[in-house]
Amino acid sequence: MGKSTLRALLxxxxxxxxxxxxxxTAPLIALxxxxxxxxxxxxxxxxxxxxxxxxxxxxxxxxxxxxPASVQREALNTDELKGVLTFxxxxxxxxxxxxVDGGESGAAxxxxxxxxxxxxxxxxxxxxxxxxxxxxxxxxxxxSMVDRISALVQAxxxxxxxxxxxxxPADRVQLFVEENGAAGPALSLVGDPVSGGKVDLAVHYxxxxxxxxxxxxxxxxARSLLTERQNGTLDxxxxxxxxxxxxxxxxxxxxxxxxxxxxxxxxxxxxxxFGASWGDPLGVFPLLLAHVFAATAIxxxxxxxxxxxxxxxxxxxxxxxxxxxxxxxxVPAYNLPEWLRGVSLITPNGWVSAGLSELAGTGAGPSxxxxxxxxxxxxxxxxxxxxxxxxxxxxxx
Amino acid sequence: MTPxxxxxxxxxxxxxxxxxxRVGFHIDEGEAYGLxxxxxxxxxxxxxxxxxxxxxxxxxxxxxxxxxxEDPVAAKRLIGYVPQEIALxxxxxxxxxxxxxxxxxxxxxxxxxxxxxxxxxxxxxTDRGDDKVGTYSGGMKRxxxxxxxxxxxxxxxxxxxxxxxxxxQSRVAILDRVEALVGEGMSLLYTSHYMEEVERVCTRVGxxxxxxxxxxxxxxxxxAELGGTDRVELTLDGDVTAAAEKLxxxxxVSESVVTGSSSIRLLVAGGRHLxxxxxxxxxDAGAVTGVEVVEPDLEAAFLHLTGSTLRD
Numbered sequence: 001m002g003k004s005t006l007r008a009l010l011x012x013x014x015x016x017x018x019x020x021x022x023x024x025t026a027p028l029i030a031l032x033x034x035x036x037x038x039x040x041x042x043x044x045x046x047x048x049x050x051x052x053x054x055x056x057x058x059x060x061x062x063x064x065x066x067x068p069a070s071v072q073r074e075a076l077n078t079d080e081l082k083g084v085l086t087f088x089x090x091x092x093x094x095x096x097x098x099x100v101d102g103g104e105s106g107a108a109x110x111x112x113x114x115x116x117x118x119x120x121x122x123x124x125x126x127x128x129x130x131x132x133x134x135x136x137x138x139x140x141x142x143x144s145m146v147d148r149i150s151a152l153v154q155a156x157x158x159x160x161x162x163x164x165x166x167x168x169p170a171d172r173v174q175l176f177v178e179e180n181g182a183a184g185p186a187l188s189l190v191g192d193p194v195s196g197g198k199v200d201l202a203v204h205y206x207x208x209x210x211x212x213x214x215x216x217x218x219x220x221x222a223r224s225l226l227t228e229r230q231n232g233t234l235d236x237x238x239x240x241x242x243x244x245x246x247x248x249x250x251x252x253x254x255x256x257x258x259x260x261x262x263x264x265x266x267x268x269x270x271x272x273x274f275g276a277s278w279g280d281p282l283g284v285f286p287l288l289l290a291h292v293f294a295a296t297a298i299x300x301x302x303x304x305x306x307x308x309x310x311x312x313x314x315x316x317x318x319x320x321x322x323x324x325x326x327x328x329x330x331v332p333a334y335n336l337p338e339w340l341r342g343v344s345l346i347t348p349n350g351w352v353s354a355g356l357s358e359l360a361g362t363g364a365g366p367s368x369x370x371x372x373x374x375x376x377x378x379x380x381x382x383x384x385x386x387x388x389x390x391x392x393x394x395x396x397x
Numbered sequence: 398m399t400p401x402x403x404x405x406x407x408x409x410x411x412x413x414x415x416x417x418x419r420v421g422f423h424i425d426e427g428e429a430y431g432l433x434x435x436x437x438x439x440x441x442x443x444x445x446x447x448x449x450x451x452x453x454x455x456x457x458x459x460x461x462x463x464x465x466x467e468d469p470v471a472a473k474r475l476i477g478y479v480p481q482e483i484a485l486x487x488x489x490x491x492x493x494x495x496x497x498x499x500x501x502x503x504x505x506x507x508x509x510x511x512x513x514x515x516x517x518x519x520x521x522x523t524d525r526g527d528d529k530v531g532t533y534s535g536g537m538k539r540x541x542x543x544x545x546x547x548x549x550x551x552x553x554x555x556x557x558x559x560x561x562x563x564x565x566q567s568r569v570a571i572l573d574r575v576e577a578l579v580g581e582g583m584s585l586l587y588t589s590h591y592m593e594e595v596e597r598v599c600t601r602v603g604x605x606x607x608x609x610x611x612x613x614x615x616x617x618x619x620x621a622e623l624g625g626t627d628r629v630e631l632t633l634d635g636d637v638t639a640a641a642e643k644l645x646x647x648x649x650v651s652e653s654v655v656t657g658s659s660s661i662r663l664l665v666a667g668g669r670h671l672x673x674x675x676x677x678x679x680x681d682a683g684a685v686t687g688v689e690v691v692e693p694d695l696e697a698a699f700l701h702l703t704g705s706t707l708r709d
Contacts, residue, residue, distance in 0.1 A: 004503055011500045022488070232484030236545070239448045240501040241474040 008242040012250025016224065020258065025220045030262035034213035035269045041209065042202035042274050055138035056086045057145075058096045058108030058130070065116025067149075071109075075145060085141060093128070100130045106138020107131045109145065119153050122160025135334075140362055200360075201332075203278055206270030207356050208329035210288070211349050212320055213266070214259040214295040219316035221255030222303035226312045248391055252296060259292045279359025283366035287355045290373045294348040294380035298323075301383045304390030328353040348376045398426050399462040401475075401553045401584030402447065407456035409442050417442050418608040419456070424553070424601075429585040431599030433592070433695075435705055439608040440588045441481060444557050447586070448478045461552055474502075477551030481558045483538045484545075487531030491522055491541045494530060495548060502549040509548075516544040521570060536567020543571065547578075554578060555586045560594060572597060592696050602695065606703040619698040626651065628697035629663040629675070629690050635683020637661055647671070647678045652700050659686075664701055 020026035061068045072087050088105050090096040096108035108130040115125040127146050131139035225248065228234040237247040267284065270276050278284045299316055306312035324330050326340065327349020333341055344350030355372035358364045402424040409417040417439045424430040434440045445451035447458050449469040458465040463472040485494050492513055499509040517526045520540035525533070530541060539559060546554060556575065560568045575598055579585050589595050595602060596616060603613040612619055633640060641661050645653040649671050652664040665671050669690055676685055691697065 007503070008501055011497070015497055231486075232480050232482040233486060235445075235450055235480055236478070236484040236498065237501060238450055239473060239476070239478040239480075240498070241470045241503065242501060243470065244449075 005243055005246065008240070008246045009250045009253070012237065012247055013254050016221065016251045016254040017258075019224065020220060020254065026217075026258055029213065029220060030217045030258045031265050033216075034209045034262055034266045038206040038209040038266050038270060039273055041205035042270070042276075045201045045205065055084055055107070055135065055141050056088055056105045057138055057142050058088050058090050058099050058105035060090050060093055060096045060108060060110040062092070062113040063111040063115040063117075064113075067116040067119060068109075068111040071145065071149060093130070097130055100132045103132070103135070106135030107142035109142055119156050120160075122157050122164065124153050124157045144362070200274070200276050202270060202274040203276045203356070203360050204332055204353075206266055206274075206276065207278065207353065208324065208349075210263040210266035211291060211295075211327070211352050212324040212329045213262055214292055215299055215316060215320035215323065217259040217262050218252075218255040218292075218296045218299040219313065219320070221251050221258075222299050222306075222312045222316060223309045225251055225303055226306055226309035230309065245391075248300075252300060255299070256292055256296045259295060260289065263288045263292060277360060278356060279363065280365055283359045283364070283369045284356070286366070286373050287352055287359075287369050287376070290376040290380070291348050291352045294376045294383065297380040297382075297384035297387060298348075301387035301390065304387045304393075323347040323349045326350065345375075348379050351376050351379075400424060400459075401426050401428070402430075402458070402460055402586065404443075404447060404458045405456055407443060407446055407458065408454045409439075409446060409451065410454050416608050417446070417453075420605065420608070420610050421456070422603045422610060422613055424584050424586060426552075427579070427582045427584055428601060429579045429587060429599045431595035431602040432586060432588045432605055433595055433602055433699060434588075434605035435703065438605045440605055441557060443605070444478075444555060444586070444588065448476055448555060449473050474549070475552045477546035477549070477554045479543050479546045479554070479556045479559055481561065483542050485530045485538065485541055488529060490527050490529055491517065491533075491544070492526045494541065495545060498545045499548045504549060512548055516547050519547065520544045520574060534564070534567070536563040536570070539563050539567060539571060540574075543574070551583070553584045553586065557588050558590065559587075560589065560591065568594075592699070596695050604699060604702050606705070611702050612698070616695055619695060619702075620693045622698060622701065626664050626666050626693060626697065626701065627669070627690050628692075628694065628700070629665050629672075629688065630656075631661045631663065631675070631679075631685060632659055632687035633661070633679065633683035633685045634659060635679075635681075637683065640679045640682040643678045643680065643682055644675060647674055650675070652704060654700065654705060662700060664697060 017026070059068065059072060075085060076087070078085075088099070090099060090105075090108065093110050096105070096110065099105045100108050110128040110130065112126065112128075115127070118125040127149055129139075129142045129146050131142065225234070228237075228247070234247055238244050264285075267278055267288070270278065298319060302315040302319055303312045306315055327333075327344050327347035328336070329349045333344050333350065333353060336344070344353070351372040355369040358368040358372075362368070400423045404423070405421045407417055407420040408415065420439070420443050422430070422432075432440055432443070442451065446453045446456075447460075447465070449458075449465050449472065452466070458472075460472040461475045463475070465472040485491075486497070489497070495513045495516065496509060499513065500506075504512060513526075514523070517523045520543060522537060522540055522544070525537065530538060533541065539562075543556070543559060554575075559575070560571055563571065572594060575585065575587070579598065585598070587595060587598055601613070601615050602619060603610050604619070605611070612622070631640075631644075637655050637657075637659060641653045641655050644650055644661065644663060649666045650663055651666065652662075654662050656662045663675070665675070672688065672690070676688075679685060
């Protein structure tokens with residue numbers, strides 16, 4: 001990109017930003033409205049009444065050995081889960097599935113026959129988790145337990161194999177390993193996974209408003225683009241000795257920047273007002289960045305199809321609200337009918353919501369949101385490509 | 398000397414419809430060229446291709462020897478484009494509008510400030526330069542619209558209907574400025590609905606109709622094509638459509654068009670001698686209340702070439 005083109009982009013962007021500040025839309029839609037709504041929702045619906053604070057986890061013990069019993073015993077003795085966790089026994093997987101689907105248990109663990117023996121012999125084993133989207137905390141707890149079990153099984157398997165390699169006879173290896181520190185499932189579920197599993201509704205609504213308002217913020221740029229086309233100033237810019245796409249890109253960049261600012265400000269307000277954590281900032285920020293990119297591309301796609309600025313406004317409102325509803329930005333996804341939950345993943349909102357649940361709900365690191373970031377970026381790329389074709393046809397670029 | 402503008406065989410289609418069909422003309426350095434045509438003739442589409450806003454399906458445009466398709470940025474640097482609509486920000490002052498577009502044209506800040514003063518003076522708006530454009534009269538907006546196009550001292554000024562909706566005083570002021578600019582050596586492409594404006598400002602005229610340039614030449618050359626044909630303006634009470642139909646059948650009448658609810662324009666060979674026959678032909682279709690026979694002019698040439706009036 002040449003120096004003169006960059007300068008032209010800055011001129012267009014500066015003009016757009018001044019216009020947004022002058023007409024008051026930037027501070028109102030990017031900062032005041034999302035922070036105010038997120039705060040009001042958080043005050044009204046967040047806090048201690050968070051429904052998933054109790055978790056009942058079903059257990060199907062087809063093994064009958066020491067391992068499943070120890071796991072339950074250790075979990076119930078964990079400080080963080082006292083008064084929160086209840087185990088319920090089921091004879092088989094079908095009964096457990098039925099209980100989870102019916103809401104009797106939030107999730108279930110299935111220990112297969114021969115599990116303890118397999119672990120003892122160094123062959124490892126597999127524990128299944130049955131989950132329900134209506135009980136996210138139970139699912140988080142169950143998965144955390146399986147993660148710990150998995151780590152223990154791997155350690156135990158490794159120890160047994162190492163002992164065998166070292167020449168310990170097979171009939172003595174179990175005793176040898178237990179005598180040397182791998183006695184049983186010393187399950188420690190304290191700390192991050194479980195406490196982070198409490199996804200406060202203040203976080204949910206903060207993130208939901210941020211995600212939804214990103215569309216509205218970019219929508220003001222879309223409207224401005226259409227207004228400029230109607231007034232002839234867009235053609236006047238395009239007639240200047242700069243690339244035809246300068247006006248479009250310069251204005252879109254301002255929409256993108258304001259939307260990112262809006263999301264970050266809402267995130268910060270959520271942290272400062274409610275003390276709520278959205279998770280690891282190194283995971284949250286790229287996820288928000290990807291969402292702003294996708295929202296910008298989707299709104300620009302909408303603008304490329306609109307004939308007037310009023311039409312662009314209407315389209316943007318429609319898309320923002322429908323995506324917000326389907327993607328769980330307004331109503332948590334687990335409260336939606338089952339057929340709608342699948343639909344949520346066609347929206348960037350749904351993926352951002354899922355990513356933030358991982359970060360804030362399980363305390364996972366940035367790697368946990370790589371897939372949501374990739375999908376949301378992909379949605380943005382597809383929408384952006386189609387938008388560009390429309391813009392060329394509609395004499396925007 | 399390199400012509401200011403050369404366009405050759407320009408074609409633009411929308412679906413099956415060809416709105417500009419092999420349009421070609423040229424403008425010499427310092428020449429004022431008028432493009433005349435009724436609404437929908439393809440003038441604005443042609444201009445959009447000339448200034449690089451629209452990509453032609455076929456044909457080429459060269460501005461000062463630079464191909465607009467190959468190097469649009471360099472070519473656009475030579476053009477001052479004044480669009481038909483008032484393409485300004487009403488919430489900004491004239492000075493702010495000029496500063497914004499001047500910076501888009503790459504004018505350095507220091508030069509821009511003095512140049513803004515010059516163009517405001519040129520269009521007679523120095524005193525109102527710090528007022529918001531939204532508070533201006535139609536004529537003042539038009540003059541500011543032109544001022545924006547002059548900021549970067551273009552070699553070719555393209556004016557698309559620059560006097561639409563302005564008061565007579567502003568219209569005169571605009572034409573005076575345009576004439577002065579041409580006098581100083583600027584090349585000009587001028588489109589207008591007002592024949593008298595084109596006759597006053599331009600030395601050469603192209604007539605465009607249904608997407609094609611049907612004639613191109615000086616006013617004298619175009620009028621000469623009419624031979625001894627006069628333009629006759631009739632005013633009558635009655636059925637003007639029926640009267641125009643009857644007049645068309647009179648020998649010597651080459652065109653007969655309704656120009657208003659009580660007016661008809663005719664192209665007549667030997668107009669004065671044919672008047673009795675014309676009045677007789679109208680018969681009971683209407684009562685003639687006025688007759689004017691006009692010597693061959695550009696208006697008559699236009700009617701002759703297109704079969705329509707300019708404001709159709």
